[in-house]
Amino acid sequence: MLNYILILHLLGATIWTGGHLILALVVLPKALSSHNIDGLLQFEQLFEKIGMPALVVQIITGFWMAYQILPNISSWFTLDNDLSILISLKVLLLLMTTLVALHARFYRIPRLSAHTLKGFSVNIILVTLFSVTFVVVGTLFRTGLS
């Protein structure tokens, strides 16, 4: 069972992190250099359809695996062992991703134009950095921190 859940988690990670890397490294630079946001908006609209379900899968499978590893939920945040530190980091990353995404959704996107694109770029780059950090932290569950 754990193996199937891990496969779903890894597939979700390829979509969420891969999609954000394409957005930040290919789509965003093109929009910034051409001062045209059409391509960016089109990518966002298409990616939302698969990116948001992927994030939901990450959250469900992630918490499921965390519960298998440490069944006592209060021990997730004691920070006195590697597993607790890594689970806390995942939850912190999730909170930061949610805050930056909500700020984008309700503040940046309604005001988005070629002039305000630089501000929106900050949100895109932050969510992309968080998504890569999610992967790095994920790999540390197997190797440990030291």
Ligand code: HEM
């Ligand atoms: C977009 C968000 C996320 C991404 C991209 C991501 C990515 C990854 C990756 C690449 C691994 C490595 C799997 C392996 O070692 O084979 C992993 C493991 C793990 N992740 Fe996530 N993750 C995300 C969100 C979460 C969340 C919200 C949680 C909840 C606490 C979580 C909990 C875990 C756990 C417990 C493992 C260890 C699984 C194991 O090795 O048995 N992840 N994650």
